Amino acid sequence: MKRWLNPRSALGITLITAALVALPFVVAMGGQAWVRIVNFAILYIFLALGLNIVVGFAGLLDLGYIAFYAVGAYTWALLASPHFGLHWPIWAILPIGAGLACVAGVLLGSPTLKLRGDYLAIVTLGFGEIVRIFMNNLNAPVNITNGPQGITLIDPVAFGAFKFSGNSQIFGFTISGPQKYYFLLVALAVIVVIINLRLQNSRIGRAWQAIREDEIAAKAVGINTRNIKLLAFAMGASFGGVAGGIFAAMQGFVSPESFSLIESVMILAMVVLGGMGHIPGVILGAVLLTFLPEVLRYGVGPLQMAVFGKMLVDPESLRMLVFGLALVLVMRFKPAGLWPSPERKRELTGGA
Amino acid sequence: MDIFLQQIINGLVQGSIYALVALGYTMVYGIMGLINFAHGEVVMIGTLVTITVAGSLIKVGMPVALAGLAGLTASVLVCMALGWGLERIAYRPLRNAPRLTPLITAIGMSIILQNVAMIVWGRNYLTFPHLLPKIDFEIAGANFTAIQLLIVLVSGMTMAGLAFLVYRTKLGMAMRATAQNPQVAGLMGVNSNRVISAAFVIGSALAALAGVMVGTYYEIAHYQMGFMLGLKAFTAAVLGGIGNLAGAMAGGILLGIIEALGAGYIGDLTGGFLGSHYQDIFAFVVLIVVLMFRPSGLFGEKTGDRA
């Protein structure tokens, strides 16, 4: 066993912790809106690392990941809002959401995981769309999802009487709702990073890598490839479910619009652009792709006004354009991602 | 019974359009094993170009029929150039990459095309100019229009033309040879770059034609219209056995009919629980079921994984 608490890494961990604690208070100087953006970045890190298990570790291209996020979000929304008049506590809803997402993952995965990569991508995409279509339409004849209007007034995360919405006083400090969520999200993200790390260097993680490398040889050494792939799929789905629940609680509102295909593509892009299977790379990808639209919104809009005197291109379509270009260019010039793991880089640039 | 017949007619029309688009997927997949995700966007560009060209020609007083023809020609040319450029710029450099790389590139190109279209044509729905007079026919209680008749006839003729091209010309032989075995075809003197370019260009021309049909049929267009259409056409290609031209045609028409019948009867089947707005689900269910139970498609040969 390596002891990692030598003085240098201890200093590093202290500095990172201090920075993470200070961050929400520093960005709050620019307004709570920025804290919310940071929160979304962390939520996306969480989601991207969940998908990383499926795509990065097991090598399964999942284009319907957002469906599991949606299952988690709607589970929370239905069990903790006035829509059905239910207000269940977090320790009940979050596991239910994760469990339902996991079941959905197994249901989708068990018949389809034998398909080869690009077919699997299309089937999962189709599944994501099916889930969204149901959410859009399950408001009649029995109103389950409230259709395109979505569900509002969703309960925030709460532990007993301590609510994560609104301001609280802690040690004489005033801490805002988004700042509280920030700490919750950081805690979750740290957990998912640790889980990713531990899985990667485990018996199961090696089996995933073996399947990615050579599925026939993996079978020949006794790996039940179908089950091991299904395991990755189910785990990714459960993480999606948890993230969805937190999303619903944080926003207080869900509607099918939040779960469109482009969101799936966006999360996949975080994993792929950052560096499949490489945890720091995936984090980088998530952060970049969350902040890019904000930069474009605050930077390019005013810039156009200043230079041309009017808005030529609206920032939203510019953002998507840049995003599409980034996908194409990275695949062309850095197919292993911006910050690949050393071994994945060899894998993807070494041909075959 | 007349509802049944009516839905069959509707399905046939919609299915002819799917079939034209599916041919583009199937040709490219058959020859290079790539799912050209951006193919649906080519259809969308085809529709929007026609709107601009035909619309503005009508506005300056050109006869409708002539303007429509000019619009069609322009859209076919633009789409052919687009298809050629797509392959040249985005896919060709990735010819030997692992297969997920071009797939992600294709998704990226699809996003780029959608947003370029949005910048050029705007966010709103556009009306397609009336190119054909409205004439209704009636058979056994089911109605159909001249437009519907024309769509079925033109796609039928186009597909016959394509079949001739593929099975009776030198280019077609080169395409089939490359699909069988690119290396050997290369050794026999087939220029695989030209064959692949040809597949993209021909597929895009068919997509443009399909785009004009969609526009005339539904009379509206939108920068996001290509995506769902593309996905369904891909499903049609898989249903017929991807890589198989006749299969793509049959798959397209079959999918159109399944959708139309499904939408017509789903209310009765589920006791009113699910309504016709679930129409889009059928394509995906068909896709999943086919890939699960008969991944080589209804008319495909059983082939191993080429990867």
Add this chain to the structure above:
Amino acid sequence: MGALLEARAVAKHFGGVKALRDVSLSIREGEIYGLIGPNGAGKTTFFNCLTGLYVPDGGGFEFSGAPLQANAPHQAAERGIARTFQNIRLFANMTALENVMVGRHVRTRAGVLGAMLQTRATREEEAAIRQRAEALLHYVRIEDKADDLAKNLSYGDQRRLEIARALATEPRLLCLDEPAAGMNATETEELRELIEGIRKDGTTILLIEHDVKLVMGLCDRVAVLDYGALVIEDVPAVVQKDQRVIEAYLGA
């Protein structure tokens, strides 16, 4: 000693080509059993049926007294059948040590939960896996290459690594598909020693090999396949003199 493996009328065809025609043979516990025949005789097809990669069209296998399930490669490994591949299939971007550690998969149990919580049982098992893998690398004498990527090993070392990975599954029957292909005389001799050592340590061996000299010198019994059919199954001395075998090899 009793039969470890019984093949009963195993048949396999690809379209019209009959790759295996009702092949029946029996391998005894503890022997080195050679399977030879000209190119395309069906040797590798037999391997693939045995290890579950192909489903036979007729017949089946019985392994240590119980039938083998067709089309379940991972179960074949679990029952104790391990194999190497004619064209070497290693996990190219994993290190030599990791390749062997993957081989321990079927004999270990740690699941996702154990890995996430890093329970004591998981940590102990992980240490045992590593230790066993290191020992196996030592056994095939490539312990100094433990941290090299499999694809960077020399050809001979890749063959050894593939054997180590197969041994990691604790097989009762080790199937080697042309292990000496492409090896020079010294390497072949070292391989012969290795195979004999493995047998001495209690593993039965099924060997496909082109090098007739190696097979005749090493095997206790030899079976000859030609056009998918079993020609003869006997001790090397008899097989070598059999007229049908000579004809098959000369292509008469």
